[in-house]
Amino acid sequence: MEDLxxxxxxxxxxxxxxxxxxxxxxxxxxxxxxxxxxxxxxRALAKKLRDEFENVLEQHENKLAFVAETLIHVTEKxxxxxxxxxxxxELQEKYKTMVEEQEKILEAAKKKxxxxxxxxxxxxxxxxxxxxxxxxxxxxxxxxLLRREFKIAGTIxxxxxxxxxxxxxxxxxxxxxxxxxxxxxEIVDAxxxxxxxxxxLKAYLEMTASLTLPKLRQILRAHYQEKSGSELYxxxxxxxxxxxxxxxxxLLRAMSVRxxxxxxxxxxxxxxxxxxxxxxxxxxxxxxxxxxxxxxxxLRPVLHNAEITDxxxxxxxxxxxxxxxxxxxxxxxxxxxxxxxxxxxxxxGGQITDNTKSKQTKSFNLQATLEAVQTELAELKMKVNANxxxxxxxxxxxxxxxxxxxxxxxxxxxxxxxxxxxxFKCGSKDHLARGCKIQMSGNSTPLxxxxxx
Numbered sequence: 001m002e003d004l005x006x007x008x009x010x011x012x013x014x015x016x017x018x019x020x021x022x023x024x025x026x027x028x029x030x031x032x033x034x035x036x037x038x039x040x041x042x043r044a045l046a047k048k049l050r051d052e053f054e055n056v057l058e059q060h061e062n063k064l065a066f067v068a069e070t071l072i073h074v075t076e077k078x079x080x081x082x083x084x085x086x087x088x089x090e091l092q093e094k095y096k097t098m099v100e101e102q103e104k105i106l107e108a109a110k111k112k113x114x115x116x117x118x119x120x121x122x123x124x125x126x127x128x129x130x131x132x133x134x135x136x137x138x139x140x141x142x143x144x145l146l147r148r149e150f151k152i153a154g155t156i157x158x159x160x161x162x163x164x165x166x167x168x169x170x171x172x173x174x175x176x177x178x179x180x181x182x183x184x185x186e187i188v189d190a191x192x193x194x195x196x197x198x199x200x201l202k203a204y205l206e207m208t209a210s211l212t213l214p215k216l217r218q219i220l221r222a223h224y225q226e227k228s229g230s231e232l233y234x235x236x237x238x239x240x241x242x243x244x245x246x247x248x249x250x251l252l253r254a255m256s257v258r259x260x261x262x263x264x265x266x267x268x269x270x271x272x273x274x275x276x277x278x279x280x281x282x283x284x285x286x287x288x289x290x291x292x293x294x295x296x297x298x299l300r301p302v303l304h305n306a307e308i309t310d311x312x313x314x315x316x317x318x319x320x321x322x323x324x325x326x327x328x329x330x331x332x333x334x335x336x337x338x339x340x341x342x343x344x345x346x347x348x349g350g351q352i353t354d355n356t357k358s359k360q361t362k363s364f365n366l367q368a369t370l371e372a373v374q375t376e377l378a379e380l381k382m383k384v385n386a387n388x389x390x391x392x393x394x395x396x397x398x399x400x401x402x403x404x405x406x407x408x409x410x411x412x413x414x415x416x417x418x419x420x421x422x423x424f425k426c427g428s429k430d431h432l433a434r435g436c437k438i439q440m441s442g443n444s445t446p447l448x449x450x451x452x453x
Contacts, residue, residue: 019042
């Protein structure tokens with residue numbers, strides 16, 4: 001195990017020291033597509049290749065051989081190449097020795113099983129149990145040899161959304177580490193390393209002595225401010241499809257809330273919600289939360305089946321939505337065609353199929369339209385002429401209710417003559433009023449109409 005980890009660390013160190021050209025060559029060796037990293041820095045490319053190397057190593061069956069082969073590839077000097085080749089041969093010898101020891105142990109176990117067949121009752125069970133213990137110990141030895149250090153994928157409170165780790169995702173990784181047999185101390189250290197640098201949470205966790213995994217989980221739950229099981233249960237009770245949300249997205253959101261209730265109920269020490277109860281509420285919430293009546297009616301028989309799986313439920317919902325969309329599309333096109341046909345019929349007005357009658361009808365319609373335009377044009381011309389005549393005879397607008405007063409002298413005023421040729425100031429025929437030298441009082445001059453108010 002130490003040899004494997006040492007070689008792995010040596011490879012990662014050489015990757016960090018590579019130039020950008022060497023990094024692209026190493027990417028071809030790993031068969032990794034890094035075409036998006038041509039415009040990025042060497043540091044980002046080296047980090048990408050280290051992660052890809054770890055992923056390939058995890059999936060490789062013979063990890064020792066793959067590490068040795070990679071070490072040979074990344075070695076630049078001849079002496080290092082010979083040294084790596086020698087180490088590779090030593091690792092092969094160790095691997096062969098380990099396989100031979102396993103075969104011997106299996107042969108011994110088979111021999112004991114054959115001898116245990118003679119024994120009956122409890123002795124047989126003890127023999128089988130002994131063999132199982134031997135096999136489990138052997139498997140644990142091999143696993144410990146190839147075991148890697150536990151790491152958390154992602155960052156707690158990371159700056160970017162891509163690297164930010166959620167509480168549920170973090171707990172899933174912790175549970176996975178416990179399942180694989182990692183000790184709690186190593187998992188706690190991995191979680192502390194995954195906290196973003198400079199945060200108060202990391203400073204607190206690093207200064208906390210004797211930090212256990214259960215205590216760490218409670219701290220993380222308080223840090224993430226996770227909702228309680230009761231709050232999530234109430235959220236599932238009142239969940240409804242939003243206006244801009246598709247039925248599939250609404251179903252996924254309801255499933256997520258359901259799983260969070262079950263997960264939180266296992267984490268909390270307070271109220272426990274049984275998975276059967278939560279699933280029953282989930283089906284009822286989905287049925288009452290869908291907006292479209294047609295989709296809800298078609299999905300109701302599926303939701304009433306308590307044994308329905310999430311995959312079947314999603315498949316049935318997508319099928320119903322697809323069929324309903326197709327039906328709406330067909331009905332929409334049919335309504336449009338019907339409307340267009342009705343409009344065409346109303347516009348044609350009983351069009352005759354015979355070509356001669358159709359031409360006569362079109363000609364008649366055109367003539368009627370032309371006559372109507374000519375009539376409107378004549379009326380408009382008459383109105384314009386009438387307005388011009390009125391403006392010519394009455395250039396000055398008059399006030400409403402005012403009648404123009406005729407100016408006459410006193411003698412003509414008394415006899416009410418239609419025409420007066422005298423000076424209306426003194427009554428003389430020798431001159432007009434504007435050449436009269438007689439001064440008149442102000443009261444003898446009448447006020448203008450606009451001054452009489």
